[in-house]
Structures are given as C-alpha cells and as structure tokens.
Amino acid sequence: MRGLQVSLNQTQKIRLQRALEKIDSFSSKSNPNASVTVADTIPVNFEDGVLKGHGTSELDGEVVATLCGVVERVNKLVYVRTLRARYKPEIGDIIVGRVIEVAPKRWRLEINFSQDAVLMLSSMNLPDGIQRRRTAVDELNMRSIFEENDVVCAEVRGFQHDGSLHLQARSQKYGKLERGQLLTVSPYLVKRRKQHFHHIEQYGIDLILGCNGFIWVGEHVEARDDMIVEDQVSTSEQQNATPNRYPASLEEQERTYTPLETRQNICRTANAVRVLSTLGFSINVEVIMEMVNLSSSLNLNIHEMLGAEFCVLVAEGEAERRSLKKKKG
Amino acid sequence: MYRMCKLTGTYVEIRRIAFDANFNVFGLNLAVEELRGRFSSGDQTLKQINIYITLPPNVPTKLFHCKIQSKHVEVGIKGNPSYLNTAGDKLEEGEDGVKSSCPLSPRRHICYNGRDKGSRSRQGMVGLSIGEKHFIQGGIAQDLRSDGRKRLTYRPISVETGNIPQANGSARVKIGATDVIASVKAELGKPSPFQPDKGKVSIYVDCSPTAAPIFEGRGGDELSAELSSALQRCLLGGKSGAGAGIDLSSLSIVEGKICWDLYIYGLVVSSDGNLLDALGAAIKAALSNTGIPKVHVAASGPSDGQSEVDVSDEEFLQFDTSSVPVIVTSTKVGRHYIVDATSEEESQMSSAISVSINRQGRICGLTKRGGAGLDPSVILDMISVAKHVSEQLMNKLDSEISAAEACEEES
Numbered sequence: 001m002r003g004l005q006v007s008l009n010q011t012q013k014i015r016l017q018r019a020l021e022k023i024d025s026f027s028s029k030s031n032p033n034a035s036v037t038v039a040d041t042i043p044v045n046f047e048d049g050v051l052k053g054h055g056t057s058e059l060d061g062e063v064v065a066t067l068c069g070v071v072e073r074v075n076k077l078v079y080v081r082t083l084r085a086r087y088k089p090e091i092g093d094i095i096v097g098r099v100i101e102v103a104p105k106r107w108r109l110e111i112n113f114s115q116d117a118v119l120m121l122s123s124m125n126l127p128d129g130i131q132r133r134r135t136a137v138d139e140l141n142m143r144s145i146f147e148e149n150d151v152v153c154a155e156v157r158g159f160q161h162d163g164s165l166h167l168q169a170r171s172q173k174y175g176k177l178e179r180g181q182l183l184t185v186s187p188y189l190v191k192r193r194k195q196h197f198h199h200i201e202q203y204g205i206d207l208i209l210g211c212n213g214f215i216w217v218g219e220h221v222e223a224r225d226d227m228i229v230e231d232q233v234s235t236s237e238q239q240n241a242t243p244n245r246y247p248a249s250l251e252e253q254e255r256t257y258t259p260l261e262t263r264q265n266i267c268r269t270a271n272a273v274r275v276l277s278t279l280g281f282s283i284n285v286e287v288i289m290e291m292v293n294l295s296s297s298l299n300l301n302i303h304e305m306l307g308a309e310f311c312v313l314v315a316e317g318e319a320e321r322r323s324l325k326k327k328k329g
Numbered sequence: 330m331y332r333m334c335k336l337t338g339t340y341v342e343i344r345r346i347a348f349d350a351n352f353n354v355f356g357l358n359l360a361v362e363e364l365r366g367r368f369s370s371g372d373q374t375l376k377q378i379n380i381y382i383t384l385p386p387n388v389p390t391k392l393f394h395c396k397i398q399s400k401h402v403e404v405g406i407k408g409n410p411s412y413l414n415t416a417g418d419k420l421e422e423g424e425d426g427v428k429s430s431c432p433l434s435p436r437r438h439i440c441y442n443g444r445d446k447g448s449r450s451r452q453g454m455v456g457l458s459i460g461e462k463h464f465i466q467g468g469i470a471q472d473l474r475s476d477g478r479k480r481l482t483y484r485p486i487s488v489e490t491g492n493i494p495q496a497n498g499s500a501r502v503k504i505g506a507t508d509v510i511a512s513v514k515a516e517l518g519k520p521s522p523f524q525p526d527k528g529k530v531s532i533y534v535d536c537s538p539t540a541a542p543i544f545e546g547r548g549g550d551e552l553s554a555e556l557s558s559a560l561q562r563c564l565l566g567g568k569s570g571a572g573a574g575i576d577l578s579s580l581s582i583v584e585g586k587i588c589w590d591l592y593i594y595g596l597v598v599s600s601d602g603n604l605l606d607a608l609g610a611a612i613k614a615a616l617s618n619t620g621i622p623k624v625h626v627a628a629s630g631p632s633d634g635q636s637e638v639d640v641s642d643e644e645f646l647q648f649d650t651s652s653v654p655v656i657v658t659s660t661k662v663g664r665h666y667i668v669d670a671t672s673e674e675e676s677q678m679s680s681a682i683s684v685s686i687n688r689q690g691r692i693c694g695l696t697k698r699g700g701a702g703l704d705p706s707v708i709l710d711m712i713s714v715a716k717h718v719s720e721q722l723m724n725k726l727d728s729e730i731s732a733a734e735a736c737e738e739e740s
Contacts, residue, residue, distance in 0.1 A: 007487040098458070149456035178460025181475050218464075257467030267468075267477040274476070302477025307485060 008308045019315035026322040036065040036080060044078060053079025087113050087187035087212040089165055093156045094196040096182065096210035097167075099146050105139055107146050109154070112187060112212045115164040119146075119154055123168035125175075151177040151216065153208055172223040173197055179258055180206070180218015181270055185277040187213035191284065198285045203265035203292075209283060217270045219258050264302060268292050271305040275314055290317070457673060465677055469662045474674070481718050483669045486610065488729040490618040491737040498619025498648070500733070502611040504669065506601035511593060511611035513619045513648075517638065518590035520581060528580020528588040532560045533595070534608060540600040549597075552604075555698075556595070559605055563656050563685035563694030564612065574654040574685060574693045575616070582624050587638055589621060602672040605683050605696075606722075609656030614730045616653055618737075620645030654687040654694070655723050657715040661703070666711055668718050682711045686719040 008016060036042060042063045044050050052058060055067040056078060065071070069082040089095070097109030097117060108116045121134050121142060146152055153174050154167040169175055190209050198207040199220055208216040258266070272291040276283050291314060295305050304310060396403040457465070468474045478484070484505030493499035496512040520527060534556040536549030543549070564574045580589040593615070595608045623646055625639040660670040660681040667674060675681075680699030687693055692712070697703070703711075 007485070098456075147459075150458045151461065176458075176460075178458070179464055181461060181464060256463075257470060258464065260471050260473065263468060263471060263473050264477075267473060267475065270475065271477055302473070303479070303482060306476060 008312070012308050012312045015312045016315050019312070019319040022319040023315075023322055026319075026326050034070050035068075036071055037068045038066060040065045042071055042078060042080075048076060051077045053077050055080030055082070084186060084188055087111070089113060089156050089159075089212070090192075091156055091158055093192070093211040094153065094208070095156060095167070095212045096151065096153050096177070096208055096214035096216050097212070098182075098214075099148055099150045099152060102142055102146070102148060105134070105142075107142070107152075109152060109167065111165070111210075112184070112214060113165065115162075117154075117156075117165035117167050118160070119152070119167040119169060123157065123166070123170060125170055125172075146176060151182050153177055153210070153216065177208070177216050177218060179221065180216055180266060183215045183217065183270055183273050183277075185213050185215060185273065185283060187211065189213070189277060189280070189283045190215070191282055193284065195285075200265075200269075200289070203269070204262050205265050205269060207269060207285065207288070209285070215273055215283070217266050217273070219262050219266065265292075267302045268295060268305065271295075271302060275305060275311055279311065279315060279318075281314075281318055287318075457676060461673075462677055465674060466663050469665050469667055469674070472665075474667070475671075478669075480665060480667045481714070483718075483722060483725070484671075486725060486729060488610070488614050488726070488733045489737075490614055490730065490733045497621065498615045498617075500611050500614030500618055500730075502607050502614060504603060504607045504610070505671065506599060507603055507607045508597075508599040509604065509607045509611045510596045510598060511608065511615040512596075513612075513615045514592045514594070515619070515621050516590050516592070517582075517587055517640070520585065520588040524577070525585035526581050527577035528590065530565055530575055530577065530580075530591040530593065532564065532593045532612070533557055534560065534597065535594070536597045536600070540597045544597075556597075556604060556608060559683060559696045560595070560608060560612065560656075562696055563605075563609065563683065564654065566693065574652060574687060576649065576652060579649060580621075582638065583626055587626075591619075600672065602670045602675045603658060606656050606658050606669065609654075609685065610726055613650060613653045613655060613726060614733065616648050617650040617730055618734065619648040621648060622646075652687055654685040655719055655726060656683055656685045656694075657719045657722060658683040659711045659715045659718070661699075661701075661707070661711065666714050668715070682708060682715065684712055684715040684719070686716055686723075688723060690716060690720075692716075 042056060042065055044063045050063065052063055055065060055069060056063050057066050058064070063078065065080050067080045067082050069080045072079055072081050095111050095117070097111040099107050100110045100116065101108040105121045107119045107121075109119055111117045121139065124145065126132070126134075126138065127145065152169065154169040155171075155174060157166045157168040160166055190211055190213060192211060193209075196209045196211070198209070199205075200207060204220050206216070206218050206220050210216070269288060269292055272288045272295070273283060275291065276287065281287065291305075294313070294317065295302075295310065298313075300310060392407045394404070394407045465475060469480065472480055474480070476484075487503045489501045491499060492501050492510060493512045497515045498513040499511065501508070501510045518529060521529065534553045536544040536553050536556075538545040538549070540549075544552070566574065575591075580591065582588055593612055595611060597604055597608075623641045625641065627639070657668060658670070658681055659666045659668050660675060660678045662670075662674060662677050662679065670678065670681075678699055679701035680697060680703055682703075683696040683698070684692055685694040695712070697708075
C-alpha cells in the first residue's frame with residue numbers, strides 16, 4: 001500500500017486485504033479493456049484515422065501506451081489518462097494555496113500545480129470593502145492583506161496564455177485562512193462537487209476541500225461583511241483591536257489559543273483525512289464525518305486514529321458502504 | 330519609528346547571536362522602559378535576513394547604528410555603548426547571558442548554502458503562516474498536537490532489520506514519515522596507539538536528496554556533519570573512550586596489533602523531524618543485527634607484529650547491544666517540551682536537547698541545538714523529561730527489534 005506508514009500485524013493484514021478485495025469487486029467492470037499499463041497495445045480501429053494523444057506512441061504500426069492509466073477516446077483522439085495525475089485545474093475550482101511571493105500588484109500562490117497561480121490585487125476585496133480603483137497606496141499595503149506563507153482560499157478565474165492560473169477571491173468566503181491546519185493529499189482524491197466549503201456546526205469547525213489537494217481544517221470563522229465592519233471599526237478603535245496581529249507576549253497568546261474542545265475536533269477531522277489519504281479513498285464530507293463519528297463512538301484516542309487498527313476498520317467500513325450502494329443502485 | 334537593516338548575501342556567518350525577546354538594559358536610561366519587549370521579529374528566508382528594530386521615541390533614525398558583518402553583529406545608537414555586540418566577551422549588565430552555548434558546529438550559527446538557485450523549490454521546506462504557527466504553539470500548550478499526540482508521545486515506530494545483506498548489519502527505522510537506514514560494516518584494522526586494547530568505531534551520516542530538495546548537492550553537508558558529530562558524542566563518548574555506549578574492548582582481537590574497525594553509516598531517506606532519534610534507533614537496531622565474523626589468530630606469529638589472522642566466513646558473533654543507549658530529543662516550544670517533533674514543530678522550536686540514555690538510566694551523551702539560550706534549571710528539567718520518556722522508548726524499540734529479527738529469520 002503506497003505510503004502506509006503503520007505496521008500491521010498478521011490478522012490486520014488479512015483483514016485489510018479482504019476489505020480491499022471486496023472494494024475492488026464492487027468497482028465497475030464496464031470496460032475491462034479501458035485500463036492499460038506501459039507497452040500495452042491500445043485497440044484502435046484503423047479505418048478511421050486516429051489521432052494519438054498524450055500517453056500513446058506508435059510502435060511497429062500499433063498504438064502503444066506509454067503510461068499506466070485509463071484509455072479515453074474522444075471522436076478520433078485516443079489518449080491515456082493517468083490516475084494519479086497532477087492537479088488539472090478548471091475554471092470555477094475552489095483551491096487553497098500558500099502565498100510564496102508578493103509581487104507588484106499581485107500575489108503568487110503555490111497550489112500543487114506545475115506553475116504558480118497568480119492572484120491579482122484587483123481580484124481581491126480591499127479591507128475597507130469599497131469598490132474602487134486600486135491606487136499605489138493599496139499596492140504598498142499589499143502585505144497587510146496577505147503576507148508570505150499565508151494560506152489563502154480562492155477560486156480559479158481563468159488561465160493565462162502561458163498556462164498559469166488566474167485566481168479571484170472576491171467573495172467573503174474566500175480569503176486568508178488562520179487558526180487551523182493545512183493538509184496535503186493527492187489531488188485525485190478530491191472530486192469536484194457542488195460544495196467545497198463545509199461548516200460542521202456540531203463541532204464548530206470549517207472544512208475546505210481544495211480541488212488541488214490542499215485541505216484546510218480549522219476553527220470556524222464567521223464570514224464578515226466588510227461594509228458593516230467599517231462602521232464598527234471607529235467604535236472599537238479604543239479597544240485597540242487588530243484582529244489579524246497575533247499578540248506578542250506569551251500570556252496574551254495563551255488567551256487567544258483555540259479552545260480545547262474545538263481543537264480536539266480539528267485534530268480528529270485532520271486525522272480522518274490523513275487515514276483516507278493513506279488508504280487512497282476519495283475524500284468528501286460524508287466519509288470524513290462518518291470516520292470522526294466512528295472514532296468517537298469507539299472512544300479512540302485521537303492519536304490512535306493513525307494506528308493500524310483504525311486503518312483496517314476504515315477499509316472495512318468503506319467496503320460496507322460500497323456494498324450497500326451497490327445493492328441500492 | 331523603525332529602521333530596517335537588510336542584508337542580502339549568499340553566505341552569512343554569524344557567530345553566537347545573543348538576543349532574545351526581552352531586551353533588558355539599553356544604554357540610554359530613559360529608553361529602558363520603552364525598549365523592553367519591543368524587539369519584535371527577525372524573519373529569514375534563504376536569501377536574506379530582515380531585522381526589524383523599533384527605536385525608542387525621540388531618537389532620530391540618523392543616530393541608529395547597525396553593523397552586520399560575516400562574523401560580527403553590532404546594533405546600537407550612536408554615541409552610546411552598543412546595545413548588541415557580539416564581538417566583545419563581556420556581558421552587558423542585566424543581560425541574560427543567553428549567548429547560545431556550544432552549537433554543534435562551533436563556527437557557524439546561521440549558515441546558508443552558497444548557491445542561489447533562483448526559483449523556489451516546490452516541495453521543499455514550506456513556510457508556515459502566522460496563523461498556522463499560532464495553532465501549533467497552541468496545540469503544544471494545550472497538550473494536543475496537530476496529529477492528536479500528547480506532548481510526550483512518539484509517533485508509531487517500525488523497524489526492519491537485515492535490509493542490506495552485504496553489510497554486517499543493517500536496519501531501517503521509520504518514525505512517522507521520517508525514514509532512516511543504518512548499516513554496519515566491520516573491517517580489520519590497527520588500534521590506535523593511545524588505546525591499544527580497544528577497537529574503533531566511526532559514524533557517518535548522509536542526507537539523501539530524496540529527503541528534501543535542499544539536500545541536493547552540498548546542501549545536506551551541514552546537517553550531515555551535525556548529525557554525525559551528535560551521534561558520535563551520544564554513542565561513543567569522549568576522547569579517552571570513557572562513557573562509550575558501545576563497548577569497544579569487545580572489538581579488540583590482538584591487543585595493540587589487530588582490532589575490528591566498525592564503520593556505521595546512516596542514510597536519511599525521508600525527513601519529517603526528529604532525525605537524531607531515528608538515527609539512534611536505527612544504529613541500535615543495526616548493531617543488534619550485526620554479526621562479526623569469528624577470528625582465529627595463528628599462535629605462531631613472529632613477535633614483530635605480523636600475526637596470521639583467519640577470518641571465518643561461517644561463524645558469527647552477535648554484537649552485544651544491551652548497553653547501547655537510545656537517544657531522546659526533547660524540543661522546547663514556548664514554555665513546554667515536546668518529544669518527537671515533526672518538521673513543522675521543529676521550525677517553531679526555540680531550542681532542543683538530545684540526551685542519550687542507556688538501560689540503567691545513565692546519560693551517555695548530551696547535545697543542545699537551537700539558537701535560544703537556556704537556563705540551567707530548564708536544562709535539568711528537560712533531561713529528566715527525556716529520561717522519563719526513554720524507558721518507554723527503550724522497551725518499545727527492543728520489542729520492535731526482536732519482532733523484526735524474528736520476521737527476518739522467518740523469511
């Protein structure tokens with residue numbers, strides 16, 4: 001199992017094996033010829049001309065796969081799509097990225113893609129919320145919005161001519177993410193859905209599943225409406241409220257730490273994502289919540305969620321779920 | 330009012346920086362209260378250091394004096410004794426005396442790789458945002474780290490032995506995502522004239538570029554040297570051979586003439602913090618897996634030292650590892666100590682102490698890393714924490730090693 005860091009004893013290995021076999025048996029066998037490995041011949045009808053796409057090459061008059069993956073055909077184009085591919089962005093994807101550079105009028109974000117994504121200053125709401133032209137002063141104050149190494153949530157707006165991404169973060173739900181942890185999983189585990197922002201009320205946490213494989217789990221932060229805040233800023237100035245600056249002294253820092261209850265939920269959710277990622281199962285909210293409930297019902301220590309026993313339990317649970325789905329559908 | 334002093338350079342060597350977050354006494358008396366606690370941050374990237382210093386009010390920036398050279402840092406206000414001066418040895422009055430004690434590589438305290446690669450490495454050391462750092466520190470303060478561990482809990486440890494059949498002994502240890510391999514090779518050699526009845530052991534560590542992109546080329550040399558010397562200190566004891574965790578007299582064949590030379594190589598395959606503990610565990614496992622060939626010495630050798638030695642291929646002596654110590658690193662973050670830090674947590678550390686403790690609970694070696702100074706009572710506290718943790722770690726390692734050896738015998 002790729003990346004499985006836990007050592008399983010004999011019984012656990014057997015159980016895991018059985019669960020994975022069960023899951024395999026449920027996967028659709030609609031087109032057994034569809035998956036190929038390197039140097040497999042791709043069955044192609046030579047009468048209509050065929051366009052050889054990515055992952056194929058011509059060898060002795062036959063079309064041969066150069067990658068391991070699934071064969072896709074679109075009209076005359078035949079190509080091989082790998083399963084564990086790099087993140088392939090589409091317009092409208094929600095992604096989570098990390099700022100690596102503050103450049104003139106833009107931020108560059110790293111998003112687990114072959115190139116850095118660009119977030120223009122004009123695609124970002126100003127702190128005062130007024131819609132206006134960005135001036136030179138705004139440009140000088142870019143660091144007060146996002147600094148290097150900040151974690152940012154944004155949406156893909158489009159592609160530039162050289163293939164790099166343009167992002168926008170104009171809505172209230174996008175922006176800087178604090179008070180939580182960022183997890184990295186393979187991008188293919190996060191499927192595109194209607195909702196990527198999840199606010200789990202019963203635990204008080206925010207879960208953002210970025211399509212690029214960056215998943216943010218953190219304390220819930222109310223999306224502020226900047227227009228209303230502006231009126232309150234003048235009243236609260238005496239309280240010296242700069243909510244984005246972390247207080248320097250140790251005692252004040254201790255007061256602003258995340259409460260223990262929320263922190264436990266955050267850690268449980270993060271561990272659930274980690275286990276799913278090592279097992280290679282798709283990550284979505286329902287599965288994560290089920291795992292969190294399972295672990296709390298078993299009264300497992302949060303740390304034990306990363307152990308061998310829970311791993312095997314998750315695999316068995318997933319096999320169960322797929323068998324139920326199969327029976328229904 | 331602040332003045333920014335920017336130093337860009339490819340190679341910076343600064344010896345013994347002696348500041349911490351609480352500056353106590355400054356030259357100007359009326360500036361004492363204002364400057365206390367005002368020194369905010371120094372952040373650093375691979376290319377440059379930015380130091381932000383807030384001057385006391387009413388001091389024009391023209392009077393600010395800052396000199397940064399490769400071996401000397403001086404900060405102060407012109408016309409007054411300098412506030413921070415690493416050149417002089419005298420302690421300023423009231424200063425904590427927090428000159429960092431004995432960094433492992435005594436010359437360099439902060440050292441950057443000379444090459445400037447231009448583009449940032451993609452999967453390299455990612456920085457952490459302030460929010461994430463705050464979250465990590467909060468977790469440590471509340472005894473619930475990012476993966477749910479308590480402060481003194483280790484990640485799951487897995488041990489395999491016998492990975493490298495050509496070596497006399499080998500082992501691979503994984504602690505969480507940290508993965509290291511250790512191998513032991515025994516060769517015949519001459520003992521040193523100062524200790525004719527003891528064999529020789531040398532330890533080398535190599536950081537593979539697969540662990541992190543910064544290890545590519547010469548980038549990993551610094552860390553490798555640091556780890557090698559720390560392991561030597563922890564396992565081999567002092568120059569006289571005293572305090573060695575490994576019993577060197579068992580390696581002697583003919584006193585004064587022939588002995589076994591053990592070469593222990595460590596390779597860091599994947600790095601996620603706590604390399605020293607993992608390497609110590611791997612070396613312990615590799616030593617317990619080591620078989621030293623039996624040697625027959627021909628009795629009728631001439632007295633000028635040419636003895637005939639017959640190294641047998643069949644019979645092996647298992648190396649006695651009951652006294653090999655185990656290394657526990659305790660890292661101080663904020664006010665609390667954690668054990669087995671991940672690389673994210675290590676980026677937040679102020680200092681770390683690695684203690685090697687043997688089965689009897691005695692300390693065989695001690696290493697301190699990190700830029701902040703420590704009060705001696707804090708050091709004693711951290712040592713006792715490490716000692717407490719070491720018992721469980723020793724038992725866990727022993728059971729894992731015997732399980733691994735049993736597994737190896739089956740296959």
